Amino acid sequence: xxxxINSIKxxxxxxxxxxxxxxxxxxxxxxxxxxxxxxxxGRYPLNPVEVIMTxxxxxxxxxxxxxxxxxxxxxxxxxxILAAILVGAALSVAGASFQGTFKNPLVSPDILGVxxxxxxxxxxxxxxxxxPLVTQVSAFVWGLIAVSLTYLVSxxxxxxxxxxxxxxxxxxxxxxxxxxxxxxxxxxPFEKLPEIVYWLMGSLSTVDNMSxxxxxxxxxxxxxxxxxxxxxxxxxxxxxxxxxxxxxxTGKLRFLIICCCTMITAAAVSISGIIGxxxxxxxxxxxxxxxxxxxxxxxATICLGASFLLLVDNISRTVLIxxxxxxxxxxxxGAPFFLYLLRKGYGGWT
Amino acid sequence: MSVLEIKNATFxxxxxxxxxxxxxxxxxxxxxxxxxxxxxxxKTTLIKCLNKITELSEGTVxxxxxxxxxxxxxxxxxxxxxxxQNHVSTFAFTVLDVVLMGRAPHLDFFETVEETDYKIAENxxxxxxxxxxxxxxxxxxxxxxxxxxxxxxxxAQEPKMLILDEPTSHLDFxxxxxxxxxxxxxxxxxxxxxxxxxxxxxxFISSNKVAIxxxxxxxxxxxxxxxxxxxxxxxxxxxxxEIVDIGRNRKICVPLETMEGD
Amino acid sequence: xxxxxxxLIAALGLIVASSVGYYLTDVxxxxxxxxxxxxxxxxxxxxxxxxxxxxxxTSPTETVIxxxxxxxxxxxxxxxxxxEEQKYMPDKYKSLTSVGGWYGSQSGSYEQFISMDPDxxxxxxxxxxxxxxxxxxxxxxxxxxxxxxxxxxxxGVNDTSNVTTLDPSxxxxxxxLGDGDKxxxxxxxxxxxxxxxxxxVSTIPEDERTTVYYAxxxxxxxxxxxxxxxxxxxxxxxxxxxxxxxxxxxAGKTExxxxxxxxxxxxxxxxxxxxxxxxxxxxxxxxxxxxVKNKRVYLSPQSPFxxxxxxxxxxxxxxxxxxxxxxxxxxxxxxxxxADVKEFYSEFYHYDLTDDDVxxxxxxxxxxxxxxx
Numbered sequence: 008x009x010x011x012i013n014s015i016k017x018x019x020x021x022x023x024x025x026x027x028x029x030x031x032x033x034x035x036x037x038x039x040x041x042x043x044x045x046x047x048x049g050r051y052p053l054n055p056v057e058v059i060m061t062x063x064x065x066x067x068x069x070x071x072x073x074x075x076x077x078x079x080x081x082x083x084x085x086x087x088i089l090a091a092i093l094v095g096a097a098l099s100v101a102g103a104s105f106q107g108t109f110k111n112p113l114v115s116p117d118i119l120g121v122x123x124x125x126x127x128x129x130x131x132x133x134x135x136x137x138x139p140l141v142t143q144v145s146a147f148v149w150g151l152i153a154v155s156l157t158y159l160v161s162x163x164x165x166x167x168x169x170x171x172x173x174x175x176x177x178x179x180x181x182x183x184x185x186x187x188x189x190x191x192x193x194x195x196p197f198e199k200l201p202e203i204v205y206w207l208m209g210s211l212s213t214v215d216n217m218s219x220x221x222x223x224x225x226x227x228x229x230x231x232x233x234x235x236x237x238x239x240x241x242x243x244x245x246x247x248x249x250x251x252x253x254x255x256x257t258g259k260l261r262f263l264i265i266c267c268c269t270m271i272t273a274a275a276v277s278i279s280g281i282i283g284x285x286x287x288x289x290x291x292x293x294x295x296x297x298x299x300x301x302x303x304x305x306x307a308t309i310c311l312g313a314s315f316l317l318l319v320d321n322i323s324r325t326v327l328i329x330x331x332x333x334x335x336x337x338x339x340x341g342a343p344f345f346l347y348l349l350r351k352g353y354g355g356w357t
Numbered sequence: 358m359s360v361l362e363i364k365n366a367t368f369x370x371x372x373x374x375x376x377x378x379x380x381x382x383x384x385x386x387x388x389x390x391x392x393x394x395x396x397x398x399x400k401t402t403l404i405k406c407l408n409k410i411t412e413l414s415e416g417t418v419x420x421x422x423x424x425x426x427x428x429x430x431x432x433x434x435x436x437x438x439x440x441x442q443n444h445v446s447t448f449a450f451t452v453l454d455v456v457l458m459g460r461a462p463h464l465d466f467f468e469t470v471e472e473t474d475y476k477i478a479e480n481x482x483x484x485x486x487x488x489x490x491x492x493x494x495x496x497x498x499x500x501x502x503x504x505x506x507x508x509x510x511x512x513a514q515e516p517k518m519l520i521l522d523e524p525t526s527h528l529d530f531x532x533x534x535x536x537x538x539x540x541x542x543x544x545x546x547x548x549x550x551x552x553x554x555x556x557x558x559x560x561f562i563s564s565n566k567v568a569i570x571x572x573x574x575x576x577x578x579x580x581x582x583x584x585x586x587x588x589x590x591x592x593x594x595x596x597x598x599e600i601v602d603i604g605r606n607r608k609i610c611v612p613l614e615t616m617e618g619d
Numbered sequence: 620x621x622x623x624x625x626x627l628i629a630a631l632g633l634i635v636a637s638s639v640g641y642y643l644t645d646v647x648x649x650x651x652x653x654x655x656x657x658x659x660x661x662x663x664x665x666x667x668x669x670x671x672x673x674x675x676x677t678s679p680t681e682t683v684i685x686x687x688x689x690x691x692x693x694x695x696x697x698x699x700x701x702x703e704e705q706k707y708m709p710d711k712y713k714s715l716t717s718v719g720g721w722y723g724s725q726s727g728s729y730e731q732f733i734s735m736d737p738d739x740x741x742x743x744x745x746x747x748x749x750x751x752x753x754x755x756x757x758x759x760x761x762x763x764x765x766x767x768x769x770x771x772x773x774x775g776v777n778d779t780s781n782v783t784t785l786d787p788s789x790x791x792x793x794x795x796l797g798d799g800d801k802x803x804x805x806x807x808x809x810x811x812x813x814x815x816x817x818x819x820v821s822t823i824p825e826d827e828r829t830t831v832y833y834a835x836x837x838x839x840x841x842x843x844x845x846x847x848x849x850x851x852x853x854x855x856x857x858x859x860x861x862x863x864x865x866x867x868x869x870a871g872k873t874e875x876x877x878x879x880x881x882x883x884x885x886x887x888x889x890x891x892x893x894x895x896x897x898x899x900x901x902x903x904x905x906x907x908x909x910x911v912k913n914k915r916v917y918l919s920p921q922s923p924f925x926x927x928x929x930x931x932x933x934x935x936x937x938x939x940x941x942x943x944x945x946x947x948x949x950x951x952x953x954x955x956x957x958a959d960v961k962e963f964y965s966e967f968y969h970y971d972l973t974d975d976d977v978x979x980x981x982x983x984x985x986x987x988x989x990x991x992x
Contacts, residue, residue, distance in 0.1 A: 049730045050730035050734055051730040051731075051734040052734065065643060065644070074770040075733065075769060077769065078767070078769025078770065079733065079769075082766055082767050082769060083733075085644060111447065112447065112448070137757070138755065138756040138760070139760065139763060140759065141756075196872040197723060197849070198722065198723040199723070200723070201723030201724040202724065202725065204724070205723070205724045205726070210725065212725060212728065213725055216641055216644055216645070220637055220638070220641040223637045224634060224637070227633050227634055228634075230630075231627060231629070231630035234626050235469070235626055235627070237469075239461070239469075241450065241454060241457075242461055244448055245444075245446075245450075245455075246444070249439070249441060249444070251430060252408055252434065252438070252439035252441075253458060254429075254430050254431035254432075254433065254434025254461055254462035255430065255431075255461060256429075256430055298449070298450075298451070299449055299450055299454075300450060300454050302469070327728075328716075328718060328719070328728065328731055329718065329726040329727065329728060329731070330726050330728050331726075467623055468623065469622060469623060
């Protein structure tokens with residue numbers, strides 16, 4: 008164990024409960040505060056009072072607000088903020104759950120091919136139809152199909168379940184990535200191709216309330232199921248043999264966890280495109296703050312993931328004139344931070 | 358009715374060569390069974406078949422009369438606790454987290470741990486004298502302390518029987534004896550124990566039944582005095598030994614020299 | 620089971636809250652402050668302000684038309700214009716910023732657009748080839764865009780990438796902005812040059828058509844097949860596009876090999892990338908091509924918009940006589956290209972070119988003195 012972890016653990020030990028409580032408080036307050044602050048920022052100059060009036064106007068219909076403010080708050084900022092929270096939370100929870108299930112802190116939610124499948128679904132929909140709702144549904148469905156294929160492959164091959172799942176995921180992911188490239192090749196390079204490429208880079212700029220609402224249902228269901236099962240994840244993370252000896256039906260549990268994680272990741276990707284690094288880095292930060300016990304870790308990742316993506320998106324839509332795909336920004340922030348973690352020794356968990 | 362009954366157990370990885378065949382063994386309440394045998398004789402495979410971590414090719418294992426093929430993993434775990442030989446750790450769970458995992462068989466699929474489970478886990482820690490370590494990451498402990506954590510976990514499981522895979526392999530000289538004493542005490546409290554070991558001496562210390570595994574079967578089963586003989590040691594390990602009674606109700610098995618022609 | 624039960628209740632509550640919230644935040648259609656009702660080209664009844672003084676559009680093809688008809692009303696471009704492109708732009712338009720758009724890459728920011736306070740936003744809609752009405756996906760996108768823009772009317776304009784079908788869109792935009800006269804002039808100009816060209820080329824038999832290759836990219840090894848909207852001027856002006864490569868579902872920018880080009884051996888090469896043009900005569904691999912041997916390689920002028928593709932829109936109107944003269948210099952000897960260019964730039968690009976300016980532009984495009992009449 009590196010001295011870095013030791014010094015943090017020592018400080019935790021010394022301040023013990025005080026430290027734990029302040030961390031928990033921050034984790035709960037951060038997303039809530041950010042949520043309200045997010046309504047106040049954006050390229051259109053709306054002062055905080057106007058924003059509050061606009062929100063109040065929904066409750067007290069006699070308050071008059073300009074229709075522009077109404078549009079900005081309810082049609083433009085609200086869906087983006089909700090999307091950032093949903094997607095950030097979904098990817099982080101899925102990442103943490105997969106890391107436990109596959110006993111490997113370096114896996115991301117894409118490991119079984121869900122993002123590649125969703126990307127293909129979106130690409131083929133953009134190529135053939137071009138209707139945003141169809142694109143969203145297609146991405147979701149193909150994300151599920153990709154993981155189902157991976158799962159079927161692992162059932163057909165009778166060796167070590169975890170290893171075959173991971174390898175199968177790599178193969179299916181590569182297959183769908185090839186299909187995405189094929190779509191790109193066939194696409195009109197002046198309109199369809201940039202549209203596909205832009206979608207693949209991940210963006211929250213085109214979400215609307217309907218797509219957020221549709222995506223929220225599988226995400227909420229999936230996250231709550233994972234929360235219910237989160238203690239069992241600890242056991243799965245100790246290894247299949249020990250889990251079996253403790254009475255856990257590892258096949259069944261793993262299947263359920265994969266279903267939930269896939270459902271929430273596919274739903275998240277269907278509205279936001281492919282956003283990387285969130286599912287990989289946020290669980291690590293969570294472990295540093297609250298430890299690897301999934302009972303505390305999963306709720307922590309929800310708070311951290313939602314806050315992180317909300318923060319990044321707020322900055323992106325306020326500072327820049329045109330929309331830069333958020334996947335680029337999370338990579339720019341996530342990758343160096345991840346390297347920093349590794350360097351400080353936080354990557355070595357054994 | 359025996360706590361555990363193994364009948365005609367046969368196992369093979371590929372369907373052609375049997376690792377072991379036609380093994381029979383009964384374990385009664387309070388027994389401490391030691392399975393000796395050379396590397397590769399299939400000891401670990403055998404005991405992993407007892408709680409369905411691996412499945413037998415032929416034969417049955419019955420817990421309190423019920424065939425393990427017919428009961429759920431959870432029910433098996435309520436009866437049998439398992440301490441593995443090797444553990445590869447990935448995440449830095451605290452000692453308490455690890456011991457708490459032993460409560461799993463007592464919970465339904467969607468249930469999670471509650472206050473009572475925490476209490477049972479803490480008691481298990483106290484029983485092994487490691488309560489002060491409860492918030493430390495278990496991967497930071499010494500080999501002996503880690504072993505005790507796994508013991509505590511298995512006690513929190515509240516099973517009727519323990520399966521221990523070479524419980525003394527990674528321990529220092531002193532901890533080996535301490536662990537064997539723990540095992541004897543657990544047996545006195547009513548737990549049955551099956552363990553595998555490389556050390557005939559340990560069988561003398563703690564067991565009341567010994568089985569020697571070699572050539573795909575038990576070459577002998579019975580009380581340690583009867584089974585651990587110079588002849589059996591030669592057959593199993595291919596070396597000459599001398600069994601010495603040093604009084605104080607203790608015998609030891611001293612390796613002398615390898616067989617001629619080796 | 621207690622805590623888990625709570626989680627389930629919370630989840631259910633969230634879903635209910637989500638549905639209720641979705642229902643509540645539906646703002647419906649917000650009437651803008653306009654006082655005129657129009658029907659846009661997608662058939663929608665919308666209210667727009669009158670007069671319209673500030674305009675934005677979601678893609679360059681409409682932006683070009685607004686720039687040509689009513690540049691003072693244009694608030695911003697969709698991409699950053701280069702200094703080369705700004706050469707023949709009046710100073711006051713050089714500083715027009717880029718706000719991105721929704722034409723492939725979805726780089727437009729709704730708040731940015733709204734903060735510039737346009738009276739209307741033009742959005743391009745494609746027409747379904749079978750039914751001759753707006754296709755459903757375009758309509759869906761249009762509607763969701765209107766949701767985002769709230770009280771600012773989003774006006775659907777038929778896709779303007781084909782010079783032969785963009786007259787209605789030009790007239791529509793012109794009439795809406797109160798510049799109907801200018802629009803009519805542009806339409807007349809378009810019709811005039813097209814008639815001039817098609818009258819002549821329709822008499823040229825198939826086997827006498829000049830073979831031509833459209834070189835795209837800095838290496839010149841990408842091209843558009845016949846029928847593609849990007850190489851449409853080649854077809855319009857009676858050229859024989861050598862690239863009979865398979866066109867996959869509206870795709871373009873097909874990769875070809877040097878061997879294929881040598882095999883086709885075109886008589887004329889038209890390019891849009893200055894790097895390619897700068898190197899082609901010194902590049903040994905191209906030296907075997909007839910067009911290179913006869914010095915018949917041409918580069919589209921760049922400012923303020925290219926004459927041949929990128930964007931594909933009204934800017935290509937002036938490209939029609941240019942391509943015609945390139946392909947058939949003898950047949951179009953009477954075509955007064957200089958006069959056309961001067962008129963076009965003066966009327967629609969708001970820039971008075973001197974005779975020297977025109978000479979420079981045409982010479983820079985590869986034309987020799989005899990063509991510049």
